[in-house]
Amino acid sequence: MGYRLKKKCEKCGAYLLVMVGDDYVPGNKAREEVNCPRCGTEVYSTMTSGFLNVVEISEDEFNDEMFS
Numbered sequence: 001m002g003y004r005l006k007k008k009c010e011k012c013g014a015y016l017l018v019m020v021g022d023d024y025v026p027g028n029k030a031r032e033e034v035n036c037p038r039c040g041t042e043v044y045s046t047m048t049s050g051f052l053n054v055v056e057i058s059e060d061e062f063n064d065e066m067f068s
Helices: 059-063
Strands: 004-009 015-022 030-035 042-048 052-057
Touching: 004 042, 015 042, 015 059, 042 052, 042 059
Parallel strands: none
Antiparallel strands: 004 015, 015 052, 030 042
16 A cells, blocks of 8 residues: 545545555556545545545544554
């Protein structure tokens, strides 16, 4: 796995885990965005040639240091 980070949706308050995979597409990097699965608001974007995925997590998982 590439890396992952936790984000909180500013619109609806959902706790999210954003994962950037290490399975890359050959070629140039492109701006990739992920949206909150609950309300559709953009919560993260980055320049990458990898794939982004987002899942909703619980508040306990969001606050758990070991879950990062």
